[in-house]
Amino acid sequence: MLDNLQILIAAPAVAVDLLIQGMFIGAIFALVAYGLALVWGVMNVKNLCQGDYVIVGGYIAYEVARSGINPILALPVAFVLMFMFGWVVYVAVIRRVVDRDMFTSLLATFGLALLIAQVLNLIFGPEVRTAEAGFGTFFMADGLIAIQWVRLISLGLAGALAFGIVLFMRHSRMGRAIRATAQDPRAARVLGVNTDQVYAFTYALNAAICGAAGVLVSLIWVIQPYFGIVYSIRAFVIVTAAGLGNLPGVILAGFGLGIAENMSAFLLGAEFAVAAVVSMLLIVLIYRQIQLYRVRQVVR
Amino acid sequence: MTSARTDGFIYAGLIAFGLVGPWLFPGYTNQIAVMWLMVLMASTWDIMGGQTGYNSLGNIAFFGIGMYASAVAQIALFYDVGEYTAAFGAIKVDFTDAQYFTGLALGLGLAGIVASIVSVLVGLCVFGLRGPYFAIGTLGVAVAMAELISGWEYVGGGGGISMPVFPGPAGASSLAFYAMFFVLAIVAHLFLRWLYSTQFGLALNAIRDDEDKAEAMGLHTLRYKLIGWAIAAFFMGMAGAVFGNMIGFIEPLEVAFPTTTFGIFMVAMALLGGKGTLWGPVLGAILFHVVKELTWTYLLDWQWVALGAIIVINIVYFQQGILGWAQDRWPSAFGLKVDEGGDGTTPAGAQEAAE
Numbered sequence: 001m002l003d004n005l006q007i008l009i010a011a012p013a014v015a016v017d018l019l020i021q022g023m024f025i026g027a028i029f030a031l032v033a034y035g036l037a038l039v040w041g042v043m044n045v046k047n048l049c050q051g052d053y054v055i056v057g058g059y060i061a062y063e064v065a066r067s068g069i070n071p072i073l074a075l076p077v078a079f080v081l082m083f084m085f086g087w088v089v090y091v092a093v094i095r096r097v098v099d100r101d102m103f104t105s106l107l108a109t110f111g112l113a114l115l116i117a118q119v120l121n122l123i124f125g126p127e128v129r130t131a132e133a134g135f136g137t138f139f140m141a142d143g144l145i146a147i148q149w150v151r152l153i154s155l156g157l158a159g160a161l162a163f164g165i166v167l168f169m170r171h172s173r174m175g176r177a178i179r180a181t182a183q184d185p186r187a188a189r190v191l192g193v194n195t196d197q198v199y200a201f202t203y204a205l206n207a208a209i210c211g212a213a214g215v216l217v218s219l220i221w222v223i224q225p226y227f228g229i230v231y232s233i234r235a236f237v238i239v240t241a242a243g244l245g246n247l248p249g250v251i252l253a254g255f256g257l258g259i260a261e262n263m264s265a266f267l268l269g270a271e272f273a274v275a276a277v278v279s280m281l282l283i284v285l286i287y288r289q290i291q292l293y294r295v296r297q298v299v300r
Numbered sequence: 301m302t303s304a305r306t307d308g309f310i311y312a313g314l315i316a317f318g319l320v321g322p323w324l325f326p327g328y329t330n331q332i333a334v335m336w337l338m339v340l341m342a343s344t345w346d347i348m349g350g351q352t353g354y355n356s357l358g359n360i361a362f363f364g365i366g367m368y369a370s371a372v373a374q375i376a377l378f379y380d381v382g383e384y385t386a387a388f389g390a391i392k393v394d395f396t397d398a399q400y401f402t403g404l405a406l407g408l409g410l411a412g413i414v415a416s417i418v419s420v421l422v423g424l425c426v427f428g429l430r431g432p433y434f435a436i437g438t439l440g441v442a443v444a445m446a447e448l449i450s451g452w453e454y455v456g457g458g459g460g461i462s463m464p465v466f467p468g469p470a471g472a473s474s475l476a477f478y479a480m481f482f483v484l485a486i487v488a489h490l491f492l493r494w495l496y497s498t499q500f501g502l503a504l505n506a507i508r509d510d511e512d513k514a515e516a517m518g519l520h521t522l523r524y525k526l527i528g529w530a531i532a533a534f535f536m537g538m539a540g541a542v543f544g545n546m547i548g549f550i551e552p553l554e555v556a557f558p559t560t561t562f563g564i565f566m567v568a569m570a571l572l573g574g575k576g577t578l579w580g581p582v583l584g585a586i587l588f589h590v591v592k593e594l595t596w597t598y599l600l601d602w603q604w605v606a607l608g609a610i611i612v613i614n615i616v617y618f619q620q621g622i623l624g625w626a627q628d629r630w631p632s633a634f635g636l637k638v639d640e641g642g643d644g645t646t647p648a649g650a651q652e653a654a655e
Contacts, residue, residue: 046432096616102432103355107567108615110357114560115608122601229560233443236436271458275447281440282425289428 026258051231057214086207358438366537370407415537460551574621
């Protein structure tokens with residue numbers, strides 16, 4: 001651990017490299033977390049199968065790449081397919097847990113997560129996969145900083161997607177209906193918003209965002225049927241840290257988590273990377289709770 | 301609760317099955333042993349989940365901690381653990397009978413105690429969390445434990461530890477571990493039956509119904525929650541120790557901390573039977589285990605998918621569980637008084653009371 005710390009101090013370029021790589025990954029985390037914040041904020045459903053949608057998206061990209069097409073083109077395919085998949089899941093399961101207590105939705109989505117992971121395992125097997133886009137790498141600072149073009153492209157795509165969603169939420173009719181439902185579902189219903197449809201759309205949109213994020217993950221990283229739960233935990237870390245309905249916060253926390261994870265993997269060793277993420281979840285949760293407790297004492 | 305007489309019949313039936321089972325179905329001794337393990341898991345999960353209203357997804361952490369505590373104790377008594385695990389099973393240590401059984405007894409006891417201590421330490425951190433945050437936080441604890449253990453070379457890391465081998469023929473070892481699970485499940489059940497009838501059980505229920513009010517009435521809620529969790533952890537730790545010895549090889553992700561199998565099964569089983577009741581988890585566990593073994597036999601590769609589907613359907617469509625449903629249907633058979641005048645007469649009111 002200390003050896004690696006010394007490397008960081010001796011060669012700041014390595015630190016910059018870690019920072020940049022962390023940002024590339026963090027952008028994808030932010031995307032997944034934004035989807036979670038959307039579902040959580042609008043429907044009050046804590047979606048634990050978030051990560052598994054990401055992995056499904058990744059496998060769509062993997063299949064597209066295997067059929068000889070550049071996997072970047074899988075992005076719209078995954079978006080549309082996952083949108084439909086999310087709609088089906090909403091109708092089959094989520095619709096029935098929206099009004100129930102939150103543990104129900106948590107457990108139901110956890111069950112879904114198991115289901116999806118197992119089906120993926122049956123179809124694709126437990127091997128680690130990646131979708132090769134075949135772009136080069138360019139170097140900076142005497143080769144200490146290596147940036148793969150595909151990472152830069154995926155960062156751009158993630159940014160474009162996030163921008164598109166924000167525009168959609170601001171200006172489209174459905175986006176406005178979603179925001180109205182988030183504020184007060186009853187009032188929205190009274191004013192003629194079909195909240196059931198809004199919920200279905202929101203959930204499907206979330207799945208689509210996750211699917212697109214999964215395409216990016218399979219481009220720059222690896223996917224495996226059981227990796228989903230870690231993405232869900234990351235999304236929870238980011239959303240709890242940033243708070244609901246705080247888009248800049250989510251993006252910032254996403255980048256922060258990506259960088260922190262990359263740094264801790266470098267300092268503590270890759271085998272502790274997941275443990276570091278999960279510990280961050282606990283720290284964030286407990287810190288939030290302390291804050292909440294303070295507020296509760298003042299308000300009540 | 302059911303009347304004392306039906307209870308007596310159920311106990312007699314269960315104990316008779318427990319005693320005769322391995323002789324009736326000699327090929328299924330391990331499966332029946334796992335059934336008792338499931339009963340134990342569901343019942344102890346219900347201490348926090350059903351009775352106290354703290355739905356934990358991380359109780360499996362204590363299972364793994366107990367397993368590792370006992371493994372380390374059993375080896376460390378007579379051998380250097382680091383050296384043993386570094387060889388990845390290449391060193392075969394021949395434990396004498398006396399050494400093995402002292403190690404096992406010490407390991408079992410230690411497993412329960414270590415798991416309880418860890419549960420109190422973890423509990424101090426996570427019991428500030430409420431509702432779904434508690435569930436996510438405890439899930440995080442279980443995942444973190446698995447990852448930490450798999451990074452810890454001293455206990456074998458991701459490679460795992462092969463446990464000392466039970467002396468004697470193969471049939472004797474599975475019978476011995478069967479007996480341990482059986483006794484553990486029965487003891488845990490009787491203990492919980494007593495516990496729920498005391499003031500302690502009432503305090504747990506008060507926390508479930510309204511924690512702030514319970515606190516205002518003078519209950520030291522944190523202390524009750526910690527003790528309740530420590531009891532669950534004690535039994536889970538012992539169960540983990542026995543399971544590790546029965547399997548013979550332990551490894552952090554699949555055997556010791558199976559968050560996505562046993563970890564969720566115990567919740568599903570308690571919900572299937574009806575959480576917050578004494579018999580619900582037992583009934584749910586037995587049913588779930590039978591279904592699990594049947595899907596195993598007839599669906600081959602699809603068994604995990606089928607189990608996931610069962611869990612989702614159970615949670616979404618049938619959350620009150622079998623006993624919860626029966627209580628709504630025939631409240632008088634359970635000694636529940638339905639309020640004669642006013643709102644309490646509707647089944648919905650009875651359901652709320654049962655939840």
